[in-house]
Amino acid sequence: MTDKLRIGIIGAGGVSQLVHIPIIKKHPNVELVAVADLEFSRAAAVADRFKIPLFFRDPERMLAREDIDAVHVNTPTNSHLALTLAALAAGKHVLVEKPIARKADEAKRMVAAAKSARKQLMAAMNLRFRPDSLLLHKMIHGGELGKIIAVRAGWHKKKDRWSRTPWLNNARISGGGVLMDTGIQMLDVCWWMLGNPAIKRVSAQVSRERLGFRVEDTLVAYYTLAGDTTFYLNTTWAFMSDESEAYTMVSGSKGSASLNPLKITKEVQGNLVNVTPAGKAPRLVDLYNKSFEIELDHFFQSVMQDTEVQSSGAEAAQLLDVIEATYRSASENREIVIGES
Helix, strand or coil: CCCCEEEEEECCCHHHHHHHHHHHHHCCCEEEEEEECCCHHHHHHHHHHHCCCEEECCHHHHHCCCCCCEEEECCCHHHHHHHHHHHHHCCCEEEEECCCCCCHHHHHHHHHHHHHHCCCEEEECHHHHCHHHHHHHHHHHCCCCCCEEEEEEEEEEEHHHCCCCHHHHCHHHHCCCHHHHHHHHHHHHHHHHCCCCCEEEEEEEEECCCCCCCCCCEEEEEEEEHHHCEEEEEEEEEECCCCCEEEEEEEECCEEEEECCCEEEEEECCEEEECCCCCCCCCHHHHHHHHHHHHHHHHHHHHHHCCCCCCEHHHHHHHHHHHHHHHHHHHHCCCEECCCC
């Protein structure tokens, strides 16, 4: 490997143009070598706009190049498996945009391939890398809130702006509805903040009534985790409000915390005290944008230093097992024990 990590991007759509490419272009230790997209005109236009040396229609041609160390797979979810397996077979490290796959068995094949190739495989779950999420993770693991008893999280997109990505409501491409879009992100970040405890049981309900899709537009799920921590998740594409909202609330034996905005309350000498770090609260959009910068830098550093990635492919596969159990609970209208046949 040269002094700089050399990157190729598969998929020249919005997430590449708005997030990945601008971050890579300004990173001092990374070089963007090529972009590939099945729409050749888009690949050419993006390469011209961002001064990327090479562009391809066929990702296999890009993967065959020896001057690329790692690739970002930024394509619809149904293509993640084939592209990731091809990239790993070509000896590349791989960052896959969320969700890593449609099903747990697809993710497990990707994990096995990465292990065999001895390459990094990371799922791009950027909410883990928000500065406020990182701080809350540190406080939880430092015991500042005591034993975590309950967590509540929600992401509600207002009905008239449910998505800019039309294939998200096609389960053959996306793997599901709102659970595979916003729900999996909230489940992932809360699970990670708690230290990835085993998720033992789930009871869930879904609705398709508001938007009329074949996939769910609204989900409510209740999870029981190891240590008897409970987690309540509510996410929707059809929020009946003039504004979207997202929130996380953590309740512990010594205090509580919430996000959007960050607030931390602890019991100090018998009194409840607001111990939120002082200073002007950053804008939510700034926190969200910063999460991508921290996430991509983490992937780059992990590859260059050969250290374990956060948000690994193995963790993503575990989470998809939970997602499948959640869908099963909603379909069968009963509580599901995770891992039961």
